[in-house]
Amino acid sequence: MRDAARELADLQAHDDLVARIYADHLPGEIRELALALAWVRLRDPARHAPDADSSLTRAARLLGCDETGRWRHKLGFAADAPRYEPGREHHLRSGVTCQGPRIRPYRPRGSAPATATASTPPNTALVCGGQATIGVEEHDLATGHIVALHAFCRRHREDADRVLHQIAARGEPLDPPIPNTGGWLPRYFTAKPLERLYRWARPGWARPDAGLCRDDWLTGDVRFLPRHQRLALVVTAEEVPSAPAPLNSHNNARSTPSRS
Numbered sequence: 060m061r062d063a064a065r066e067l068a069d070l071q072a073h074d075d076l077v078a079r080i081y082a083d084h085l086p087g088e089i090r091e092l093a094l095a096l097a098w099v100r101l102r103d104p105a106r107h108a109p110d111a112d113s114s115l116t117r118a119a120r121l122l123g124c125d126e127t128g129r130w131r132h133k134l135g136f137a138a139d140a141p142r143y144e145p146g147r148e149h150h151l152r153s154g155v156t157c158q159g160p161r162i163r164p165y166r167p168r169g170s171a172p173a174t175a176t177a178s179t180p181p182n183t184a185l186v187c188g189g190q191a192t193i194g195v196e197e198h199d200l201a202t203g204h205i206v207a208l209h210a211f212c213r214r215h216r217e218d219a220d221r222v223l224h225q226i227a228a229r230g231e232p233l234d235p236p237i238p239n240t241g242g243w244l245p246r247y248f249t250a251k252p253l254e255r256l257y258r259w260a261r262p263g264w265a266r267p268d269a270g271l272c273r274d275d276w277l278t279g280d281v282r283f284l285p286r287h288q289r290l291a292l293v294v295t296a297e298e299v300p301s302a303p304a305p306l307n308s309h310n311n312a313r314s315t316p317s318r319s
Contacts, residue, residue, distance in 0.1 A: 073101035076247060085243050092135030093247060095121045136253075136260035141238040141267050141276075149205040151194035157187035159215030187212060193219045197226050202277060203236025235267065242273030 076097045080090060099106065099117040106114070115132070122131035191210035199206050211219040244253055250271045257264050257271075269276050 069101045073097055076101070079247065083243065083246070086138060088131065088135045089139045089241075089243050091122060092118070092132055092139070093244060095132065096244075096248065133260045136244075136256045139241045139244050140257040140261040140264045141242040141269075141271050141273070142240050142264065143204065143236040143238050143267075144240045145205045149196070149208045151191060151208065151210060155191045155194075155208075155210045157189045157191045157210060157212035157215055159187045159211050159218045161185050161187055162214065187215060189214070195219050195223045195226065198232035198236070200230055200232045203233035204239065237269045237276050238267050238273070239276075242271060242276065245272035246274060 077094065080093045080097070085093065095118040096114065099114045099121065103117060105111045105117065111117070112120075119130060119132045122135075125131055125134065189212040191212055193211045193213070193216065195209040195211070196205050197207040197209065198204065209219070209222050211222075254266055254271060257266075
């Protein structure tokens with residue numbers, strides 16, 4: 060009777076946790092890791108065996124490797140490591156043009172030559188439009204996130220310096236910035252052992268001051284996310300690899316440079 064009641068409780072806890080995982084619309088590799096951890100902790104028939112492998116080993120075996128031979132559970136932990144990643148629009152990549160003023164005034168040149176296959180639209184914004192090589196980042200002071208990238212070419216170095224000084228006069232943004240990527244697993248599992256797993260899966264990663272769980276991060280519009288109860292599904296410290304290396308066979312498992 061006692062075992063039956065325990066199994067029923069685990070079944071209910073598993074169903075509730077899976078419902079929360081799917082409701083959060085996680086990235087694919089993080090979702091499959093969260094589901095695997097939920098299964099091995101609450102539903103795996105082998106979890107009660109005296110000689111059962113650790114939950115992390117069983118999750119690694121359950122997920123296996125991808126087509127390149129990398130452990131899928133390690134990829135999931137690496138993807139979920141809390142960090143800040145600027146958006147693509149905030150990178151000084153190829154094709155970004157200078158927003159400095161035109162050095163020579165624009166003069167219409169008439170119709171395009173007959174041999175031309177395409178025409179360049181007139182520069183009605185009266186900006187330079189040349190290839191940008193200097194980027195000046197503008198940050199949100201509260202979050203440290205990049206909110207704008209002001210791009211200039213070498214001929215408008217003075218304009219870039221002027222904008223840089225104007226931005227600096229506003230004050231220093233939060234450094235390091237609040238994460239905007241990862242932090243899903245701490246919504247469901249105890250965070251302390253996850254910190255070690257993040258370090259193992261993503262070498263060079265450091266714990267952010269804002270915390271591991273995305274529920275604790277201040278967003279740009281200062282919205283407060285509803286807090287969720289974290290179930291006692293602990294990935295214990297004894298299960299965490301001590302070095303950033305694959306599991307063995309037994310486990311089976313603020314100017315920015317130009318970017319082309």
